[in-house]
Amino acid sequence: MENISSFFSNIWSLIYSKHEQGLFNTICLGILLGLPLLVLFALLFVCCHCCWSRAGKTSGHSERNKKKKKKKKGEEDLWISAQPKLIQLEKRPSLPV
Template sequence: MEKVGSFFSDIWDTILTKHQEGLFNTVCLGVILALPLLLVIALLFVCCYSCWSRPGDGGQRPGRNKGKKKRKRKGEDDLWISAQPKLLPMEKRLSLPV
């Protein structure tokens, strides 16, 4: 316990020494000491955001309806790329003079 108290006492002495040396040292020391706290806050925010903002449909789990397929709406195109692409008719292709 004495070593922990000594450690924080040494840190406080360093802070006071740097503060007495000038304003620039105080600002730099404040930024350096604030970076770990800012990192912890950012990690906490990212973790909470990723846990609570998962897309859901009314609280249902995504694995419940695996056997059911969605019905296609009218006018909804199939976005899969087919194995054989559709070719343009010859009349619609631009031709260059030879």
């Protein structure tokens, strides 16, 4: 128990001595002590966001599968041809020379 209290008293004496040295040291020390808290809050936010968005996607995904339309016999599949430039050249009107 004495080790823990001496640890915190040493940290407090360091903070107090840096505060006495000037405003710049106080600001830098505040930023350095605040960074772990900022990282902790960011990780907490990311984890909560991932958990909540994953729960929403699973329920929406099953509804989307139910609403898929079946392809009619007369419909063609859309696909990209192997030679798209040739098709574009055929559709382009020729320029008078």
